[in-house]
């Protein structure tokens with residue numbers, strides 16, 4: 058069965074599957090008034106006018122924007138419990154890293170996750186995935202990292218897989234094996250490399266491996282030890298320079314990491330190095346808004362040719378938001394992105410961070426993960442604060458009821 062969307066302002070986001078940089082990061086591949094034909098879950102044709110079978114189901118976009126579904130490439134959306142008490146402390150000025158040092162923060166969520174069953178974790182993730190889908194996210198990355206022992210990390214990864222199976226969109230799990238530590242970091246990191254990583258790899262052979270390089274979390278040395286082992290079989294990603302610049306970027310670039318995420322405290326030199334490398338930079342402006350009003354110097358990164366992606370970082374500690382439209386609105390206000398750059402960073406470029414080259418643009422053969430906005434001008438996506446700009450969501454060629 059085919060689906061024809063007509064009378065649409067189409068953002069194709071161009072051809073090709075490489076991350077967009079420079080002027081390509083602003084090129085929406087606009088067809089001001091056009092049609093998209095979807096057959097068997099894929100884009101069959103796109104253009105000003107396309108040939109469609111007589112029995113194709115029809116959506117009349119009435120001049121509104123049709124674009125690829127959002128790809129949220131950095132979330133910690135699988136968690137249990139809440140962090141409302143800690144948030145009150147933060148409102149009174151207690152810094153995030155101090156709460157972490159005192160055994161709160163990530164450790165509070167670890168406790169709640171260990172107490173939850175796999176079924177409970179999957180159910181709460183499933184609820185969050187539902188909210189994401191309603192706001193246009195059709196592909197989402199979800200990290201583990203609140204287990205801090207092999208059993209609980211495996212429970213999280215299985216919960217993510219279970220929730221993914223009940224959701225129409227695509228979930229990409231990431232093994233965040235170096236999020237924090239218990240006891241001595243050296244011993245803990247040794248255990249992760251020797252026991253946890255092989256156990257995870259057995260059941261999730263292609264999964265990306267991630268770590269949080271930060272004062273009070275993992276050191277550069279511990280991250281490098283984990284990544285040198287992991288990168289033989291897994292893509293690697295790293296949280297770096299969220300609060301302190303510890304020197305992780307040159308190592309991540311050397312080890313061909315898929316992405317370096319956060320970058321709020323990066324030095325100019327490191328941002329330029331990253332921008333001129335194949336590794337993507339992922340910005341997380343909801344974190345700046347919620348945590349400490351610090352944002353990545355994204356303009357510098359873009360002007361140096363960087364491949365920039367944008368994500369929500371949905372998590373209970375630093376970013377309680379599941380909304381890519383909201384992240385786009387913040388990226389434009391606080392990180393200096395244009396609306397077009399923010400749109401591409403949250404679609405085409407986010408897909409490359411996840412190693413997915415079958416989505417993020419509207420071209421023949423690509424997955425038909427599409428959204429129809431309420432608006433006739435895509436800049437409204439970035440302009441509106443806190444509403445839902447998405448009217449219709451299509452996943453794999455099917456309209457989500």
Ligand code: NIG
Pocket residue numbers: 133162163166269296299344370372373374375376
């Ligand atoms: O990306 N910084 C490390 N991880 C998350 C926060 C996780 C948490 O506080 O629970 C982040 O901001």
